[in-house]
Amino acid sequence: MKISFLRHDKEQAFKLLYEEYYAPFCLYAKRFIEDKETREDIVSDVFTSLWDKIETFEIDSDTTLGYIKMCVKNSCLNFLKHQEYEWNYAEIIRKKTPVYETESDSVYTLDELYRMLYETLNKLPDNYRTVFIESFFKGKKHTEIAEELNLSVKSVNRYKQRTIELLRNELKDYLPLLLLFIASGRA
Structure with missing residues (x-):
């Protein structure tokens, strides 16, 4: 053609x-x-x-x-x-290890952020730390945690709130990022 x-x-x-x-x-x-x-x-x-x-x-x-x-x-x-x-x-x-930037312009790897979280959690009394870990990391309900630790649901809620307050004060620049990873199940 x-x-x-x-x-x-x-x-x-x-x-x-x-x-x-x-x-x-x-x-x-x-x-x-x-x-x-x-x-x-x-x-x-x-x-x-x-x-x-x-x-x-x-x-x-x-x-x-x-x-x-x-x-x-x-x-x-x-x-x-x-x-x-x-x-x-x-x-x-x-x-590569992921790198995360915070509002304070500090750059941290995910491992470093978790290390800071665990260091702060280790400053807490055992019950506070256990409630936080069971709730956020393992996704358990307050009633389940209360039964396992032989506590009232109100105590579990109070421990959790106090732990969050401490984390908010100690890790104020990093808490939103950490909670995002905790909520997504990456912990």
Whole structure:
């Protein structure tokens, strides 16, 4: 099929080129990329780029097909290269200890934040610390804790409130962040 890009007929020529070669170029892209939607997106992007440049070049169909093939191949390879960078970056991030910044502009790892929490909790009487740990870390209800520790529910509530007050005073800059992790079950 011979397609020429004459000035008066470029839209029609492009339409014929797209209808004739979109599917074969999607199949060609399968040599590089398994995912069908990704292949179709890449080929569509190549045709869109060609459409954007249609006014700037006067080439015959053989040159155009070679150009499209090269663009599809390069786009597939660029996609794979970018995907590899993403995987490598995700792996590096996964291996690193997360770092958290507080309002006081101090930066701490999660382990350091937990260490500060436990140091503060260790300053508490045993019952206060136990109530806090059972409630926040283990998610137990006040009635369960009261039964296990042989305390009233009011005492459990009071211990918990006093512990939170102490934590609020001792760890005021870090408490919101710590409570976020405790609530999400990361402790």
